[in-house]
Amino acid sequence: MKKFMLLLAGIMLSGQVMAATDAKDPEDPWEGFNRKVFVFNDTVDTYAFKPVAKGYKAITPDPVERGISRMFSNVGEVVNILNDLLQGKFKQAGNDTGRLVINTTIGLVGFFDVADNMGLPKNDGEDFGQTLGFYGVNSGPYVVIPFFGPSTMRDAPSRIVDRLVNPINEVDHVPTRNTIYGVELLSTRADLLEAEKFIRGDRYTFIRDAYLQRRKFLLNDRLVEDDFGGDYEEF
Numbered sequence: 001m002k003k004f005m006l007l008l009a010g011i012m013l014s015g016q017v018m019a020a021t022d023a024k025d026p027e028d029p030w031e032g033f034n035r036k037v038f039v040f041n042d043t044v045d046t047y048a049f050k051p052v053a054k055g056y057k058a059i060t061p062d063p064v065e066r067g068i069s070r071m072f073s074n075v076g077e078v079v080n081i082l083n084d085l086l087q088g089k090f091k092q093a094g095n096d097t098g099r100l101v102i103n104t105t106i107g108l109v110g111f112f113d114v115a116d117n118m119g120l121p122k123n124d125g126e127d128f129g130q131t132l133g134f135y136g137v138n139s140g141p142y143v144v145i146p147f148f149g150p151s152t153m154r155d156a157p158s159r160i161v162d163r164l165v166n167p168i169n170e171v172d173h174v175p176t177r178n179t180i181y182g183v184e185l186l187s188t189r190a191d192l193l194e195a196e197k198f199i200r201g202d203r204y205t206f207i208r209d210a211y212l213q214r215r216k217f218l219l220n221d222r223l224v225e226d227d228f229g230g231d232y233e234e235f
Contacts, residue, residue, distance in 0.1 A: 025142075025208075027142050028142040030143060034142065034143060034204075035144075037144040038144050038203075041144065041149055044147065049185075052189075053189040053190040053192075054193065056190050057190045057193060060190075065187070067111040068111075069187050070107075070112070071109055072184045073110065074099075074100065074104060074107070074109065074110025075167055077096050077097075078100065078166065078167055079126070079127060079128075079162045080126045081096045083126035083127055083130060084096055086128075086131045087126065087130070087131055092123060092126075099115040099116075099120045099122065102114050102118060124218060125218075127158060127162050128162050132154055134219070137154050139153070140153030140154050141153055142208060142212060143156060152215070155215070
């Protein structure tokens with residue numbers, strides 16, 4: 001979360017966020033359509049998701065809120081491990097497997113990040129979209145998905161693969177499974193509230209550029225060339 005917030009600040013300071021112009025961005029050829037979906041998503045978020053997330057954040061003690069966020073992050077290690085292996089990142093797969101085992105047991109299903117204190121740091125994560133990119137599949141045009149937000153033509157269908165691998169999907173009781181997904185969505189939205197303070201200018205352009213730069217950062221194994229020709233491994 002901290003890295004994401006710093007990324008947004010970096011985009012703002014480097015001058016990469018500009019008001020939308022008539023010239024089409026080659027990465028966003030469907031901007032007209034995407035903006036309509038963005039307005040729809042933003043409206044739903046403003047009147048539904050955001051107020052609930054603010055309420056959740058207000059009544060939930062910070063340690064509990066962070067613990068719940070870590071629990072869902074721990075579940076996500078399964079997706080990380082699969083994509084680590086598919087990309088041949090065996091050392092990272094070992095790290096993420098160790099994190100999953102330790103935090104699921106000693107860390108009470110991930111509520112506490114015990115593994116980090118044992119020398120197994122959390123990675124930025126791997127997903128199937130990154131795996132496809134690793135094997136040379138182009139990202140394709142930027143697209144905004146109703147309810148789900150920013151994506152690309154490569155990353156959008158890849159979410160289905162990641163969701164099928166997610167252990168939550170194995171919960172047989174449908175109401176329980178849907179409740180877990182609902183809490184996960186709520187926790188994720190609450191985590192993003194703090195990041196909104198960095199948004200400047202045209203919201204659509206800012207979020208699009210932040211998403212695309214973040215994906216490039218992940219696909220290049222955390223190496224991003226800045227405007228001055230330097231390589232940064234972390235933000």
